[in-house]
Structure formats: structure tokens, C-alpha cells
Amino acid sequence: xxxxxxxxxxxxxxxxxxxxxxxxxxxxxxxxxxxxxxxxxxxxxxxxxxxxxxxxxxxxxxxxxxxxxxxxxxxxxxxxxxxxxxxxxxxxxxxxxxxxxxxxxxxxxxxxxxxxxxxxxxxxxxxxxxxxxxxxxxxxxxxxxxxxxxxxxxxxxxxxxxxxxxxxxxxxxxxxxxx
Amino acid sequence: xxxxxxxxxxxxxxxxxxxxxxxxxxxxxxxxxxxxxxxxxxxxxxxxxxxxxxxxxxxxxxxxxxxxxxxxxxxxxxxxxxxxxxxxxxxxxxxxxxxxxxxxxxxxxxxxxxxxxxxxxxxxxxxxxxxxxxxxxxxxxxxxxxxxxxxxxxxxxxxxxxxxxxxxxxxxxxxxxxxxxxxxxxxxxxxxxxxxxxxxxxxxxxxxxxxxxxx
Numbered sequence: 001x002x003x004x005x006x007x008x009x010x011x012x013x014x015x016x017x018x019x020x021x022x023x024x025x026x027x028x029x030x031x032x033x034x035x036x037x038x039x040x041x042x043x044x045x046x047x048x049x050x051x052x053x054x055x056x057x058x059x060x061x062x063x064x065x066x067x068x069x070x071x072x073x074x075x076x077x078x079x080x081x082x083x084x085x086x087x088x089x090x091x092x093x094x095x096x097x098x099x100x101x102x103x104x105x106x107x108x109x110x111x112x113x114x115x116x117x118x119x120x121x122x123x124x125x126x127x128x129x130x131x132x133x134x135x136x137x138x139x140x141x142x143x144x145x146x147x148x149x150x151x152x153x154x155x156x157x158x159x160x161x162x163x164x165x166x167x168x169x170x171x172x173x174x175x176x177x178x179x
Numbered sequence: 180x181x182x183x184x185x186x187x188x189x190x191x192x193x194x195x196x197x198x199x200x201x202x203x204x205x206x207x208x209x210x211x212x213x214x215x216x217x218x219x220x221x222x223x224x225x226x227x228x229x230x231x232x233x234x235x236x237x238x239x240x241x242x243x244x245x246x247x248x249x250x251x252x253x254x255x256x257x258x259x260x261x262x263x264x265x266x267x268x269x270x271x272x273x274x275x276x277x278x279x280x281x282x283x284x285x286x287x288x289x290x291x292x293x294x295x296x297x298x299x300x301x302x303x304x305x306x307x308x309x310x311x312x313x314x315x316x317x318x319x320x321x322x323x324x325x326x327x328x329x330x331x332x333x334x335x336x337x338x339x340x341x342x343x344x345x346x347x348x349x350x351x352x353x354x355x356x357x358x359x360x361x362x363x364x365x366x367x368x369x370x371x372x373x374x375x376x377x378x379x380x381x382x383x384x385x386x387x388x389x390x391x392x393x394x
Contacts, residue, residue: 030182061332074262
């Protein structure tokens with residue numbers, strides 16, 4: 001374990017542009033920083049990435065170190081910042097993935113829906129060709145989602161008659177669409 | 180433990196001697212000329228308060244200089260906050276903001292001889308004029324302090340920005356109080372403390388924006 005004075009001396013060398021001082025600093029701090037990251041993210045591979053990122057950050061911000069002051073609070077403040085940035089970026093990525101997954105699900109659901117005649121006008125024309133009584137029962141059941149019992153009650157029919165009307169309406173439409 | 184070769188080589192390629200930043204207190208001295216210019220400039224550009232002879236030199240200039248020094252001290256705290264590992268505790272941060280915002284009111288209580296002075300017919304307009312004058316006067320110092328803080332590495336940019344916003348807001352209010360002699364509470368809260376609070380929020384927003392650009 002290096003004392004504060006050792007670390008300060010290493011930082012002084014690093015600020016003076018000595019690569020050996022960087023090597024010494026890495027040797028002194030890497031294991032501690034890696035342990036810190038593992039305790040935060042519980043993932044050794046991510047901890048290794050964060051360790052590299054932290055040393056890059058330390059390098060870019062080395063001017064902010066004030067000679068003579070303890071090195072560890074400076075280093076760990078930057079390390080914590082690197083971790084928080086990583087966590088924020090991960091959350092953003094997950095959110096983007098979630099949105100993408102939802103979009104794909106919606107697209108799949110749309111492509112799995114029953115085939116619709118390409119020409120809506122054709123469908124409308126066929127519907128107009130169905131006798132009104134049958135059309136009413138057909139629309140109430142297939143579009144309005146009413147049960148045959150409800151249709152029978154509303155149209156003052158027996159349930160079987162409502163079912164027959166809707167069925168005959170569909171048959172008529174099929175004929176018209178084929179023909 | 181040895182540094183991985185790619186990391187070591189990229190650092191070695193870029194490694195040059197680097198001069199460390201001066202201590203925050205020393206760097207904050209760079210704001211002092213601007214603070215002096217604001218304190219003198221605001222009343223010089225408008226007019227000195229009518230009761231300046233009544234309240235005397237110490238209560239007029241002395242308290243304004245004191246308030247400007249407090250502003251510079253808070254800018255120094257902002258520069259300290261911008262150094263990794265030297266951030267203020269939440270309690271210290273909150274206490275600084277509360278004390279900073281209360282300062283213009285305390286100075287008013289210590290210096291005003293008559294508490295009923297204020298515009299009756301155009302109170303809202305007069306309040307707005309003070310708010311605008313104070314906020315605009317703070318802009319140069321705010322931008323300068325933002326540049327000073329951005330040279331370091333503020334890890335909590337909103338906190339650092341709020342602090343330098345508060346500091347520069349106090350500097351501009353120190354000049355404004357040499358011009359404005361209104362002492363009604365509503366005017367003080369909106370036109371003076373409100374302007375300091377507004378510059379504080381603007382500082383936090385500016386620092387967050389700078390950080391967003393950097394990231």
C-alpha cells in the first residue's frame with residue numbers, strides 16, 4: 001500500500017510528463033479502483049472497461065490535481081463520475097432497446113393480423129351488396145363485437161335467427177368478393 | 180498490476196508536462212476586477228441613491244464592498260466545487276445558498292434608515308427594472324466565472340454553476356444597492372433577492388449546458 005506522499009510524488013512526476021510515473025500510479029491504484037468498480041457494478045468485464053476509462057479521464061484532467069493534496073479523493077471522485085456516466089449511458093441504451101423492442105412487437109402484431117382485401121372500396125361495395133337485415137347482423141357481430149344473444153335482443157329475434165343472418169351475410173360477401 | 184498496452188501507448192503519445200491549475204481561491208481573484216467594475220459601474224451608469232449622504236460612506240460603499248467580497252468568496256467555492264474530490268458537502272452547499280440569498284436582505288436591514296421607501300404607483304415596474312438591471316449586470320461576471328469553472332472538471336455542474344451564479348448575482352446586487360434606495364419588502368424580495376436567485380438558476384443551467392456540450 002502506497003502512502004499519500006508516494007502517490008503525491010507519482011502525480012508530480014506524471015504532471016512533469018514522465019511515463020514511468022504513470023506506470024507507478026497505475027500499479028498503485030488499478031487494483032483498488034477495479035475493486036471499487038466491481039463492488040459497484042458486480043461485473044468484472046465492465047469493471048475493467050471502467051478502469052481504463054478512468055485512467056483516460058485522469059489523464060485528460062490531470063491539470064485539475066493540486067500538487068500536495070491527497071491523491072486518492074481526486075482519483076475516486078473521477079472514478080465515481082465515470083461509473084455514474086456509465087450507469088446513465090446504460091440506462092439510456094436500455095430505454096432505447098425497450099422502445100425498439102416495443103416497436104418490433106407492434107410491427108409483428110400488425111403483420112400477423114388477418115389478411116385484409118387490398119382494396120377497401122371493394123370490401124365496401126361487397127358489404128353494400130348484402131341485404132340490409134343480414135348486413136346489420138353481420139356488422140353488429142363482426143365489427144361491433146356483440147354476442148348473438150345481444151343482437152337477438154336488440155333486433156327482436158331469436159338467437160339462432162341472428163346467427164343465421166350474420167352467417168348468410170358473410171356468405172353473400174364472400175360470393176360478391178369472389179365474383 | 181501493469182497498464183494494458185493500448186492504454187499505456189495512447190497515454191504515452193499524449194503525455195506532455197502539464198501545469199496544474201492554481202488553487203481555487205487564487206483563481207477566484209481573477210473575478211475581482213469584474214466585481215469592482217460592476218459595483219462602481221451600476222450606480223455610475225444610472226445614478227447614486229438619493230439617501231447616500233444620509234446613510235454615510237460605510238453603510239453605502241462599505242456594505243456593497245462587503246457583499247461583493249462575499250460574492251467573490253462564493254465564486255471561489257464554485258471553483259473549489261469544480262475540482263474533483265474537493266466538492267462541498269450537501270449541507271455546506273445548502274447553507275451557502277441560503278446565506279447568499281439572505282445577504283441582500285441582511286444588508287438592507289443593517290443599512291436602511293427608513294423602511295417605507297418605495298414606488299407606490301409603479302411598484303411592479305420598479306421591481307422589474309431592478310431585477311433586469313441586476314441580472315444584466317451579472318452576465319459578464321457569470322460568463323467569466325463559467326469559463327474559469329469549465330477549465331477544471333466540475334463533476335456536479337449544476338452545483339458549481341449555482342454557486343458561481345449566486346456569487347456573481349451578489350456582486351451585481353452590491354452595485355445595484357448603490358443605485359436603488361427602495362426598501363419595501365416586496366421590492367427587495369422580487370427586485371433584488373429575486374434577481375440573485377434568477378442568476379443562481381441561470382448559472383446552474385449554463386454549467387449543465389456546458390457539461391452537456393463537453394460530454
